[in-house]
Amino acid sequence: MQTYEQVDNYMKALDLKYYKGTNEFLANLMLKTDKGYVKELADTLNSRAQGQNSDNEYFYKLKNRTLDGSLCVSAAFDSGLFRHLGNMIIDGKEYFHGTVLDIGCDCGLVSCFIAQQYPECKVVGVDKNEAAVNNAKELAERLGLANTEFVTADIYDFNLDEKADVATSFRGLLDIAQRQTSGVSVIGERGAREGAYQQAFLPLATAIGNNLKDGGTVISVERYTAMYGWLGWMQALAQNGICPLVEQCARMVAQDISSAKDYSVTFAQKNCNASPIEAYNYVMEKTFKSGAGVSGADAEFALYFDSDEIEFTDVYKGEKLLHQFAKAVSKGGKYMFYEADLDYRKLKYCNEKKKIKADEDFDRKLALYNKDEFKIKVYSVKS
Template sequence: MQNRVADIASFLDGVGLKHLRNTNQFWAYLDSRYARNQVGDLERAYLKLERGDEAAFYQEIFQSLKVSIDFASLRHDLYRSYLEWFVSSITQTPEVVVDAGCGNGLLTCFYAQHFPKARVIGFDISAAGIECAKELAGQLGVKNIEFVVSDASDLTLPIEKGSVNLITTVASLGPPPGAPVTESSAYDLISKKPRLNQILQIGNLAPYLEPENGQLISFDKVSTLAQQATWANIIQSCGLGIDLSSSAWLSYQNIESDTIALPALVAGPHVKPSSNHELLAFFATRNIDLSQWTLDFGQEGLAELVFTFVNPKTYIRGARANYTDGSGIYWYELWQAGPFNIIFEHTDQGFRTLRVASSTQKAELLRSVDDWIEQTSSYATVTELQSPEVRFDGNEK
C-alpha cells in the first residue's frame, strides 16, 4: 500500500499538479505563470463555473494542457483520495477501460500506466479537452491509450458493446454543482423522476459493459442526499445494480481545506440492485449525524413516543433480563425501521432509551445485543426473545 500511495503521489507530481493551500495561493500561482489579461480571462471563466456554466469554463481551461493541469491542481486531493481507493479496490486487471468525460486525460493516463496490458479509451464532449489529453499521453509516453470526442448523450465508442470491463466517470456525468434539489423526505426524493439526459448518458454507457464482470465506477459530484439518491436511482434504472459492499465514501480536502465526503459508487449489469432502503442507509451514514439521534436519561417519555410511532418497524432480536436481586426487568431490543435500525431499551420501572443507527451498521448492532447479553448475565437471568414481550401502542410486528 505504501508503494502505491507513493506511486500515486509521484504520478500527480509528475503530471504537474501543485500542492496549493487556498485560492489566494492558486491565483498567485497563475499570476506567476500567465500574462495579466490571461489571468483575468481565467478568473471570468472560473466565475462562470461557479454560476453553473461548466461548458464555458471548460472551453476556456482546455485552451492548453498547461492551463488545464494548473486548474486540476485545485482538485489535487480529490485525485489522491480517489486513486488511493481505486488501486486498492480494483484488484482484477481489466482488459478494456473506458474513462467517461475524461477531460485532459489525467485519470485516463493513470489507468493506462496502472494497467499496462489494458486497452484504455477516454472520451469527452470537448474536442479541446481531447487535444489536451492526447498531448498529456504523449508527454508521459503512454501507448495503450486512445482518445475520442463523443457526447455521452449520443455515444459512439470505438469498441464492441459488451466488451468493457471497467467504465469510470469522475466528476463528469453526475448532476452539475448547484443543480436544484427540492427539499423533501428522502422517500419522495428517491422515487422522483431523474433528469432525462443523465438516464440517457448512463443508459448509453451501460451496454458497453461486459455482462458477467463489467463494472461502472461513478465518483461524481453528488453532494447532497437528494442528489445521491437521484443519481443512484438513475444508475439502477439503466440496468446496473449498485454493489454497496464495494462502494465507498471517499474524503478529500478542497482548496480551502474543507473536508468533503463523496460516494464512489460501484455498479454492474450482473449485480443485484440495492433496495431504496439499502441505498438510503448507505447515504445516511454520511449525511445525517446519527449520534444526535439518541434519546437517553431524562427523555424517557420522548423515547417511548418516538418508538411507538416510528412505523412500520420489525423486531430483529432482543432479550429480557430479570435482575437476580429482584429489582426489576430490563429489555434490550434491536429493530429495523426502513433504512434505519433502532436499539430500544426499556424496563418495567419506566426507564426507556432509544438509539437510531444506519442499517449499514447492522452487524455491529447485532453484536451489541450479544455483548449486552454476555455482560448482563453476570447479574441477571437473561432470556433471548423471538418476539417482543411488551407491546407499545404502534403497529409493530
C-alpha cells in the same frame, strides 16, 4: 492523507500540488500561462462562486486552453480528490482489465493514471469538449502512453465498437447531467426527490449500460452525495441492470483549495442483484447512532432509518419547495423533529418533557409563513 508512491510520483510529474490559498494558485498559473488568461479565469471562477455563471461548457473550454493551465486548475480543485482516486484505482486492480471507458475525461488526468498503472488495459476517454480531448492526447503523449484513446463525443450519443469491461466517472456527473437535473429539488420527501433524480440520470445510465459488457463494472465518484442525487443515480443504474456492489460503496471527503467537499463512491456491476437502498443504508448506517441529534445527510437518513412513519409538513412558494418539517417517533420511543431548507438539514431527538417545547418551536416557525403567499402541504409516509 497517506498515498501510494505511484500516486505521489504521478502528481509530482504533473506538478499537481496543494495550494495554500488562491494567491499561490494564481501565481503558479501565471507562470504556466499568461496574465490575460489568469484574469479571465479568475473572473470566471469568481462569478461561478457567486452563482452568476453556470455555463460549464464555456468554463471547461477556458480551463483547457492549454494543457499546463488545465492541470494547474485541476491541482487547485481536484488534487485532494485525486489522492483518494489514485489510491482507490490501485486498490481496485481486480476491476481494471480489458477496455476502460472514462466518461467526462476532461484533460485526461485520471484516464492517463489508469493507463499508466494498468498498461494491459485499453483506456478510452470521452468528452464533448474538443479542447479537453486534445489536452488529454497531449498528456498521454507526454507520458509515453500507448494504450489510450481519446474521443470528442457526447456520451449520450457514443457507442464503443467493443463494449467496455469497466466504465468510470470521476467528478463529472454534475456537469454531464446538468441539463437533465436542472430544476430538480435538492430537498423533499426522499422517495419522490430521488425518483426525480433517477429519471434525470436515466439517459446517462442507459448510455453507460449500452457501452458496458455483461458483468462489467461502473465506478463513479461524484458530487451528488447522500444529501441528494446519489440514491437516484444508483437507482438509474439499477434500472439498466447495473446494481451496486454494496460493500464497495462509500462516502468520501476530499480537500480542495477552499474547503472540504463531500463525494459519493459507487461501485456497481451489470447483472448483480443488490438494491440501491441496500447499498445506501449500508454506507449510512456506519455513522448512525439512535438518539443523537445530527445534521446534513445523516439527519435525513436517521429520520427514515429510525422510524416507521413520518409526518411531513412542506412549505411551497408557487411550485418551489422552500422549507420542510417532519415529525416521527423513533424505534426506541423518542420523538424526532426534522427540519430542512435549501441550505441545511437537522434532526433532534426529544424525550416527553422536551417534546412540548419542540412542538411550540415547530408551530412558531410554521406560523412565519403567510398562507395567502405560501402553500402548506401535510402528508405522511411509511419509512
